[in-house]
Structure formats: C-alpha cells, structure tokens
Amino acid sequence: IISNNDKEITALFSEVHFADIAEVLDEVNFEEAIYIIKLLDSEKTSEILTELDEDTREKILKNLSAKEIADEVREMDTDDAADIIGELSKERQHRVISALEDDDHAADIKELLSYNDNSAGALMAKELVKVYETWTVAGCMRRIRGQAKDVTRVHSIYVVDKEDKLVGRMSLKDLIIAKSDHKIADICKAKVDAVNVHQNDEEVAKIMAKYDLEAIPVVDDNNVLVGRITIDDILDVIREEADKDYQMAAGFSQDVEADDTIWELTKARLPWLILALFGGFISVSVLGSFDNAINTFPELFFFTPLIAAMAGNVGVQSSAIIVQGLANDSLKGSLFKRLLKEILQGLLNGFVLAALLMSAGMLFLGFPLDLGITVAASLISVIIIASIIGTFIPIILAKKGIDPALATGPFITTSNDILGILIYFSIAKLVLGF
Amino acid sequence: IISNNDKEITALFSEVHFADIAEVLDEVNFEEAIYIIKLLDSEKTSEILTELDEDTREKILKNLSAKEIADEVREMDTDDAADIIGELSKERQHRVISALEDDDHAADIKELLSYNDNSAGALMAKELVKVYETWTVAGCMRRIRGQAKDVTRVHSIYVVDKEDKLVGRMSLKDLIIAKSDHKIADICKAKVDAVNVHQNDEEVAKIMAKYDLEAIPVVDDNNVLVGRITIDDILDVIREEADKDYQMAAGFSQDVEADDTIWELTKARLPWLILALFGGFISVSVLGSFDNAINTFPELFFFTPLIAAMAGNVGVQSSAIIVQGLANDSLKGSLFKRLLKEILQGLLNGFVLAALLMSAGMLFLGFPLDLGITVAASLISVIIIASIIGTFIPIILAKKGIDPALATGPFITTSNDILGILIYFSIAKLVLGF
Known part of the structure; x- marks a missing residue:
C-alpha cells in the first residue's frame, strides 16, 4: 500500500471476496482504507461498505462526499442502502438521497428509513x-x-x-x-x-x-x-439478541466490543459497577448493625463472603433458566408449579451444600455444633430464597415489558448478596442469641 | 381429543402447519401425542417429528416400532432422518435402517451417521x-x-x-x-x-x-x-452456541431447559455450586488468618463482601468482552496493548469507585482517614487485578483448546473473590499495621 501502485492493488483486490477486503480495511489505518475505497470501483466498494465494522464505516463515510456516498449506495440493495444512510446525520441523509439519480430507488430508501428501528419495515428490502x-x-x-x-x-x-x-x-x-x-x-x-x-x-x-x-x-x-x-438479515437479529443478553448478564449497560475505546468501555461498565458498589455499601451497613456479635462469634464474619457468593450464584442460575425459557417460548406450566420446582431444587442443592459445609467447618476449623448448624441452616435458607427471587424477577420484568435478561446482570447478584447476608445474620442471632 | 373423533382431528390438523402441531404435541400428555402421531399420515408426522422438542420426541420414538419409525424417516430429508435415527440406541438404529425400503436413502443416512458430531458431515444433507x-x-x-x-x-x-x-x-x-x-x-x-x-x-x-x-x-x-x-441448519448451530455461552456464564455444567426434571437441573447446577462453595471455604480460611485484626479494626470485615463482589463483577465484565471478541474473531492488536488497555480501564473505574466509596465511608460511617485510604487503595488494586485476570483467563483457555466461555462462569468470580479478599487484607495489614 505504501508504494501506491494503484494497478497492482486493484488487480490484487479484484480476485478477493468483498468480505475479506472488509476485514483488511478494518485492520489497516484509516488513510489507507479511504485510499483503497476510492481506488476500487463502486460495485465492489458498495459490497465492502455493507460488510465493514460499524465504527470503521462511520469514519470512512465521514470522508466521502454526499455524491460519493450516493454512488456507493446506488449499487446496494435497498435494505443495505437504508442501513448505511440511516447511520448518517439527518442533514447528510437528505443530501445523499437527493444525489441519487434513480428516483424509484431513492423513494424506496426513504420509505425504509421511515420505519421504526427494530420493526419488520426497517429490516426488509424492497427488492422482490x-x-x-x-x-x-x-x-x-x-x-x-x-x-x-x-x-x-x-x-x-x-x-x-x-x-x-x-x-x-x-x-x-x-x-x-x-x-x-x-x-x-x-x-x-x-x-x-x-x-x-x-x-x-x-x-x-x-x-x-x-x-x-x-x-x-x-x-x-x-x-x-x-x-x-x-434469512441473512434474521441471522444478524438473532446474533445481536444473543450478544445483548450475554452482555447484560456480564454487566454492561450498552453494546460494547473489545476494540472500543477505553472511554466507551468505561461508560458501559461503570454504571453497573456503581450500582454494585451501592449494593455493597448496603451490605456493609447490614454487617455493621450486627457488630455486637463480632467479639463472641468472629467466625460468623469469616463466612459472609461465602454466603453472599452462594446467594449470587444460585440467583443467577435460576434467572438464566427463566431468561432462556422466555426467549425460546418454552416456559410451560403455572407459576405455582414453577415456584414449587424452584423450592424443591433449592432444598436439594441446599442440603447437599450445607452438609458439605458443615462437615468441613467442624472437621477442619473445629466449629462448635451450634455454629455449624447456624451456617448450614442459613445456607439452605439463602439458597431457597435466592432461587425464588432469581426465578421471579425476570418473569416480573418481562411482564412489565423490560428485557428479562437484565435480571442476570449484577442487579440480581447484588440484591441476593445483601439479602443473603441479612438472612444469615438473622438466623445466627436466633440460634446463637447475641 | 378425549372424544376420540378421528375424522375431526384429522380434518382439524390437516389445515395446521406442522410446526404448530409440534407445539401442541409438546404440551399435551404423552398418550395423546402418540395417538395423534399414529392418526396423521406419515408425510405430515415426519415433519412434525423433526420439529418436536428432543425430550418429547425421544418418548414418542420409544413407543413406535422400528417399522413405524422407518415409515416416518422415509419422508424426511437425509439430514433430518440422520438426526432422528442418531438419537436411537445403536441396536434400534440398525433395525430402522434395515426397515427402509429405499437402499439409496438408507446408504445416505448411514453415511451421515458415520461423521463426527459437530462436523460439517453430520450437519449436511445429501439432497442437492x-x-x-x-x-x-x-x-x-x-x-x-x-x-x-x-x-x-x-x-x-x-x-x-x-x-x-x-x-x-x-x-x-x-x-x-x-x-x-x-x-x-x-x-x-x-x-x-x-x-x-x-x-x-x-x-x-x-x-x-x-x-x-x-x-x-x-x-x-x-x-x-x-x-x-x-442456512436453517446453521441457525440452529448459532443459537446452540449462544445458548451454551450463556449457560456457561450463568454456571451450568450441561445443557438445561426450564422444563427439565428437578434431577436434571440439579445435576447441571450442583457441580459449579460445589466449586463455588469450595472457593468460599478458601475465603473463610483467608479471613480466619487475619483474625487478629478483628478487635482493632472490625470495620475491615464489614467491607469484605463489597470488595469480593466488586472483584467478581469486574472480572466477569473483562472476561465477557474477550469471550465475545474471540467468538466474533474481532480481537485485534497485541497482548501487551490489551493488557495496557485493561490496566487503564481498571485505573479509571477504580478511581471513580474508590472516591465514591471513601467519601461515603467517611461521611456516613465516620471512618478515620487511614481506614478510608486502606479500603480505597484495596478497591483500586482489586479492580485492576480482577480486570487482568478476567482478560487473560479466557485467552489462555482458548489457546489450550478449552471453551473460553468457561471463564465467565462461577470460576472467575470465585477466584476473584478469594484473591480480592487476600489483596484487601494484605494492603490493610501494610497500612494499618496489625
């Protein structure tokens, strides 16, 4: 590219599939990408543009005139054309559309741009x-x-x-x-x-x-x-939907990619982290309110991260099952049956884990029996309650028209952390009487 | 259905799309499903069978003879036929295939069954x-x-x-x-x-x-x-892959659905919970080893769930970005650059969160300055280290041929919990000197 031998580049790229060229352009630096786009003929570049990463495309489009964009768009199917024009500012959209020579094509694109995002109209093509x-x-x-x-x-x-x-x-x-x-x-x-x-x-x-x-x-x-x-447009919808659920579960407040800037990444990550911090602060207050137990039963405090983590894990598992069931329309049976099922699962998991914990605590840490019973009983209660909350929050969110995948994010984990600690110390107070 | 008026049922279903009938069969009880399958002609039932939920289909196939299954399979495309026969026991597979009258069809199905699961051969159809x-x-x-x-x-x-x-x-x-x-x-x-x-x-x-x-x-x-x-077969592959990543992130050790039995669900959930419990137990020991601080600085112990939760959240965020990047082949740049980027993000997030935490602690809980500094410094360190671990574990897993999505599950959260607590108390010991 540095040698600027135009003929060679044209010859080189003429044999290559446009999706592969798009990948190359996503990698090279920006001036080179513009240079290549301007060099190749518009039949090829229009295909390349539709395949480019959104960020790269945005930068390239900024450097093309309305006329040049119109030339690219002329070669595209109406749906791809509308997608690309839709990314421009309102004012440039008008300029590009009026630069289109084919009036029918321009009218079709205008029509597609008029539909709501995420509607069938925005997804369809006029070509048929x-x-x-x-x-x-x-x-x-x-x-x-x-x-x-x-x-x-x-x-x-x-x-x-x-x-x-x-x-x-x-x-x-x-x-x-x-x-x-x-x-x-x-x-x-x-x-x-x-x-x-x-x-x-x-x-x-x-x-x-x-x-x-x-x-x-x-x-x-x-x-x-x-x-x-x-179907190829639907493939993108399905993939975006899956990505969105995954990112929500991982705790991002907006769509991110590994190669976004630090600033974009921080903007997507920080809101949930602040929420989690706020939740953590509540758990600090809860623990602080039981501080009279710290001298008599310091071991209780050693177990708080364990109880909180178990509550978080169980809650996320329960939510994820419901979120997937809602996404696939595969949730059957009444709410009551589902509740019963979660409680039974919670009991089963809880007993196994509590038995493990109690025997380990008494064997390796030399716990007295009453402390063992406290920790075990708390673990079972916390697991059952976390299961129930994890099950119902996504169902309630979905009923209110909110994406249920929100529940698998730090939201559920944080609430379950707090609730878990509260239940744990309340049971401890009851059993040990401090 | 109860009235058993065969003609009416046949007439009713003859107008309905097979995918809808499959949905009905997934819902009704098992005898009714068998009854309907035997009633309708094999052209329709063969389509229904391919659409059924795997569990329902397994039950129905158990109640059909090898000859009856062969009649169904005869109407199917080779890829669907091979999928369904592949679900049977080896011995029944042979019986069904020999019951097929069309030798070419039988040979094609046999060939498809011979390819590895998850290979192009197992996915393809012979019809072209x-x-x-x-x-x-x-x-x-x-x-x-x-x-x-x-x-x-x-x-x-x-x-x-x-x-x-x-x-x-x-x-x-x-x-x-x-x-x-x-x-x-x-x-x-x-x-x-x-x-x-x-x-x-x-x-x-x-x-x-x-x-x-x-x-x-x-x-x-x-x-x-x-x-x-x-492409429709590929749609299933993409969806299964997304479901698998999501389930791993949520902490399941195998594929589950909301309507699996309690036993199946517990089998999928318990292994990760036991691992998390084991991790929690390590965190108990870590906390126990700092028990000489409990009388002088009890507040330190109130903050452990907060520090552990922040470490877990940050780690999962970092891992999820990498897992998605690996899945889309969109990870670019060197490892060193990625490391630098994570550290900078960690610093940025860490400073904001630590400032919030420190001011809240000193304002509302009346913390002395040295305790505020300890908690804030720990939070920043923990966030940076959790980001780095969250970034590199999936990269290392992928290099070793293990599914990197494993990293977003309870594995990373649990390790970060433990490490977070260890770092926190080590810094506290250094600053406060207990």
Missing part, C-alpha cells in the same frame, strides 16, 4: 419478484427474467392480485416444473406466511426460525405487499 | 441439485425438473466434472436467464466456496455468516461433492 395471479406460466417466466436481474437471490415469487395484495407464493422450482400455459393462480400456494411491516424484528426472527423460512413477505395493514425479509 | 459441466442449458433444465422434486429448496445448482469433483455453481436464476444452447461450463461461476466434510460446524457457521451464504456445498478430501449445508 412479484407476479400477478392472472398471468400464465410462460408470461411469468418472461417477466421474471426482467425482474430477477435486480434481485440478488430469488427465494420465492410472490403472487399478488390487481390491488397488489398478497395472495400466494411459489418457488422458481414450481414455475420451472409447471406447464407453460397454466395460470399462476392455479399453481401457486395460496397459504403464505407474511409479517406486518410494523411487527417487531425479534418476532419476525421467531416466526422464520419456527417455520424454517428463508424469506418472508412483508405486508402493510391492507395486506399490500411492500417488501421481503431474508 | 448436481449437474455436469458438459451439459447444455436445455438438457440441464430437463434433468433438473427430475432432481428438484426431491430437494425441498434449490439454493444453488452445483456443477461437477466427470469425477464428481466440484468445479462451480450457479443459481436457478442464472439458468433461466441463460440461452438454452449454452454449455453449463460457460455460464457457471467457477469460484465456489465449499467446506470440507470434517470441518467443525462452528467454522462452517462463521464462513456462511461472513459471506452471507444460504447454502454451502460440502466436499471430501478429494474435492468430490458429497452434500450441502443450508
């Missing part, structure tokens, strides 16, 4: 193959030859009536197998899954995954066909 | 559309009409030479657009991504996601075309 039910197979083949050139992948051919309302679908295969004088209305499948343009993208993902669909048509409130969503 | 490079477009169309009937979805047409080695691919669209007297060799794309039959399924998922492929051909070591993998 559409035929009227009154056409014959032969006529259809002729027209599809025209339409299909604009569509990267023909998954399904959508059949509409004269008002553009969706009435059926068929595959290219069906068309090839059919006799050429048949009417489309006779050979198409009348039952077709479709989603509404305002439907949430996670719901769309669930429907497509459940019915193993590779593309789904999108209709407006009048059942007019307005676009289609393909 | 294959043409020879020497054919003409017209001849190709004729033969595809025959082949395509067996293939649910034609994504790509794979072009092979006379030794069945993969030489190219094209889409149905390419074929329809082409002139009928052209040779296939002239119109097909010679560059085709393929995976080896022994390649790991997660690698296949990464390749397909990166290049936005909807199907990928699978070749053996001699580049002979042996099958193809479609």
